[in-house]
Structure formats: structure tokens, C-alpha cells
């Protein structure tokens with residue numbers, strides 16, 4: 001029997017075993033053991049939607065990724081021990097790590113899964129879930145992670161050709177050999193995970209990284225030119241409600257960019273679709289963004305990428321991709337909120353797989369959860385000293401880890417509750433806006449009033465805002481007049497919108513925590529100074545509050 005037939009047969013066998021296991025899992029017979037001898041059987045992570053709200057289901061229940069992405073070159077065996085301690089210090093529940101094509105397939109057709117296996121093993125030992133990032137054909141618009149045998153043969157694996165006839169440091173999507181090779185490599189990775197990860201340590205996979213072209217708008221190589229001169233595919237014309245024609249006729253001045261987006265998205269769809277036959281994990285692509293208010297035109301931003309103007313196109317071209325996700329490195333409040341608004345759609349769950357890691361970004365975890373995000377992950381917070389100067393967990397007080405660690409410590413124990421609450425539409429949250437120190441969040445019966453920059457005592461004064469603006473809060477409705485509050489550096493109060501003319505009365509404000517089984521353990525009741533002016537959540541001590549309200 002040939003090697004490929006053996007592989008095929010073992011894949012079929014594994015699929016049958018998995019199917020049987022899935023049935024058991026669905027019946028609730030899954031064992032949560034992680035011992036090597038009795039591998040746990042868990043349901044395959046998936047994304048569900050209910051009444052326009054989304055959840056990433058992990059082990060059969062909604063999961064909120066409080067993630068961290070390692071630096072680009074940190075996923076090597078010698079460096080992994082600089083990743084896990086950072087994740088632990090951060091109280092992250094998920095680590096995002098690249099899988100490098102150049103490592104996985106150093107010789108064409110010979111796959112080395114040793115690093116994948118080590119990552120799986122170490123993630124489990126460190127009680128982390130994984131999001132794997134396939135650094136395949138595209139990494140930040142270039143192709144630097146392709147194996148040497150691809151780099152050495154640009155005739156077979158061509159670069160983009162610019163308008164001036166010069167090659168651009170970007171892989172051409174019109175490269176059948178590269179597409180086939182990427183499809184095979186990614187498929188082999190997913191085939192491997194299907195059997196090597198029955199524990200479902202890997203919960204999502206990113207296909208490529210910030211695909212697109214920097215420095216030009218489209219490929220002008222001979223193969224691309226031929227396709228560009230032809231008709232826009234029917235599927236795209238129909239889905240967008242356009243009249244048929246050539247790219248220039250249908251899209252006018254946006255033809256070049258739209259053509260590039262379609263070419264890249266359909267390439268990635270083929271990579272993704274092939275892998276789904278092996279293992280149907282949720283797949284997503286990430287986007288280098290354009291300015292949401294003043295985008296200009298490509299090449300001001302990465303052309304052909306899943307930028308906000310091309311989300312619809314990517315959804316049409318790449319149905320095997322569940323999420324088009326923004327990498328948000330814009331610190332500005334209005335821009336951050338606008339980007340989330342643009343990417344949160346009825347057909348696109350909000351996921352922020354990369355965001356800034358400095359103190360100003362930490363507060364955005366509250367707004368992201370408030371917008372229903374299924375995951376949020378600052379980039380580069382490991383101990384390799386590339387994106388931050390942290391040398392070890394002992395340096396936490398001075399390090400870039402601290403602001404995120406502070407928020408994750410508060411949110412990690414309630415992450416599953418927030419994810420379930422988001423699926424039910426019961427979560428609201430926001431982050432401090434430096435230009436507007438009072439914000440409101442609306443639930444059915446109550447309006448939450450958040451004031452940033454208030455003293456511990458006194459009513460009636462105008463909020464000044466915090467310096468820096470580091471506040472935020474997320475609230476989960478537990479019942480009609482009952483809320484769980486997790487927040488930072490903000491005063492929280494409520495107004496009864498169901499009872500005009502009435503005022504809020506605290507029935508009970510409990511500070512506490514959830515035990516491992518999810519039961520609330522009250523530590524004390526807040527009253528007197530702690531409630532007379534609203535609920536002052538401090539900058540230096542995050543607390544969980546459970547609040548029951550009534551009116552007078």
C-alpha cells in the first residue's frame with residue numbers, strides 16, 4: 001500500500017472513531033481526563049449563532065478567548081518557555097501561536113509535526129487553549145514563511161508584478177503550484193490535529209496572516225492580466241447585485257483593489273476548504289486595517305486584504321472562513337469602536353485576534369466583550385523582549401503585562417459566564433472615552449451610568465476622566481433587576497427606565513467571587529460610603545460585584 005493510501009485509511013479510521021466519540025460527547029459521556037492513557041474526548045469547537053448573537057463553543061459551552069499572541073519568532077522549542085509564563089501571569093486562557101510553513105514542510109512532501117506536537121503538549125501542561133496561526137503563503141502581505149524550496153523557485157512560485165513591471169515582495173495569487181502546495185500543507189496540518197488533538201486544545205485556526213499586498217494595488221503579471229481582462233465571476237456579480245462585465249466595467253476606479261481581494265480570497269478559500277475535509281475547526285482570517293474614518297484608497301492600506309470595504313466580498317469568496325477579524329492597533333477610542341462596529345455583522349462574529357499591548361489598549365477588553373467579541377488578544381506579550389521589555393514574571397509590576405493582567409485577573413473567572421451571556425444578548429460593556437467622561441449602557445429595565453474620573457466620596461460633581469483613560473466595565477444581566485459587574489476605574493450607577501419618576505435603591509450589593517464550580521461566594525456586602533455615591537470601582541483593586549436593585 002502506498003504511503004498516501006495508508007494516510008488516507010488512517011484518516012478515515014480516525015474520522016470514524018471521532019464520529020463515534022462525538023456521539024458520546026453529545027450524549028454527555030465525555031471524560032475530562034487529560035492523562036496520556038485516557039485521552040479526553042471533547043466536542044469539536046464550533047461557532048454558534050442565536051438571534052444575531054454569537055458564541056465560540058468549546059467543550060460544548062460558550063467560551064470567551066482572553067488571549068495573548070506571542071511574538072512572531074517565539075513558537076520554536078527553544079523559546080516556548082518564554083511564552084507560557086507570560087500567559088500565566090496575564091491570566092490568559094488562550095495562547096495564539098504561529099505554525100511556520102518553513103518548519104512544517106522543510107522538504108516538499110515531508111512533514112515535521114514535532115513542533116506542533118510540542119506546542120500541544122506544553123499548552124496542555126500549562127492549561128492553555130491554542131489558536132494556531134498558519135503562516136503559509138501570506139504573512140503581512142509577503143511570503144517570508146514559505147519553505148526554501150518555494151523561495152528558491154520564483155518561476156514556479158511567482159511574486160506579484162507591479163504596474164511598473166517590477167516584482168513586489170508579495171506572493172502572486174495567480175500561482176497554481178503555490179496554491180496546491182499550500183492546500184496540501186495546511187490540509188496535512190489539520191489532518192494531524194484531527195487525531196493529535198482529541199483534547200481540543202486548539203480552538204480556532206487562522207488561515208494565513210494579514211493576507212494582501214503592500215506597496216501596490218494589484219498583480220499585473222501575465223496570468224493576472226489575462227483574468228483581469230475577463231468577466232467578473234457570476235457569483236460575485238450576483239451576490240453584490242451588480243451588472244455583468246469586466247472588472248473595470250463593474251467596479252470602475254475600485255476594480256484593481258476588488259480584483260486583488262477576490263483573487264486572494266478565492267485562493268485562501270481553496271486552502272481552507274481542503275482542510276475542512278480533514279478537521280472542521282473554526283477558521284478565520286485577520287485584517288491589517290485601513291483608517292475607519294479617512295481610509296483613502298489602496299495602496300494607502302494593504303490592498304486585497306479583508307479591509308472593511310471588502311468584508312462582503314471576502315464573505316462571498318471564502319465561505320469556509322467563519323470570521324473576518326480585525327487586528328486593531330489604533331489606540332484612539334473612536335477608531336477602536338468604529339472598527340468593531342464595522343466588523344461585527346450578522347454574518348460575522350466579532351473577534352480581535354491582535355491588538356496593541358500597551359496600557360492604553362488594556363481597557364478595550366471591556367468594550368470588545370460589550371460588543372459581543374468571542375475573543376480578544378494583545379500581540380507580543382511574551383518574555384522574548386521584542387514587543388515589551390518584560391524579562392520575567394517577577395518584573396510584572398514594571399512590565400507591559402500588568403495592565404492586561406489586571407483586567408484578565410478580573411475577567412478570567414467569569415469568562416464562560418460572559419460568553420454565555422453574550423450569546424443570550426445579556427452583556428453590555430464599554431471602555432473609557434477620553435472625550436466623554438459619562439457613558440450609558442442600556443438593558444431592558446435599567447440604564448447603567450458609567451462615570452470616569454470620580455472621587456470616592458460625593459455626588460453631583462462633573463466627572464473629570466482618568467489620566468490615563470484606563471477605565472472600563474462589563475455587566476451581565478443575571479435577572480430583570482440583578483447584575484454582575486466587572487469593571488476598572490469607574491463609578492457605576494443605575495437608572496430604572498421601566499419606572500419613570502422612580503429612583504434606584506440598592507437592594508443588595510455583594511462583593512465576591514465564583515468558585516471553580518461556578519457558585520457565587522459572597523465576601524462582603526457593600527453599603528454606606530461604598531454605595532452612597534454609586535459603586536466606585538478602583539484602579540488599584542478590581543472587584544466583582546453582584547447587585548440587586550429596586551426602586552423607591
Ligand code: DGJ
Pocket residue numbers: 072140209210327354379
Ligand atoms: C500584525 C501582524 O499580523 C503580526 O504578525 C505582527 O507582525 C504585528 N503586526 C506586529 O505589530
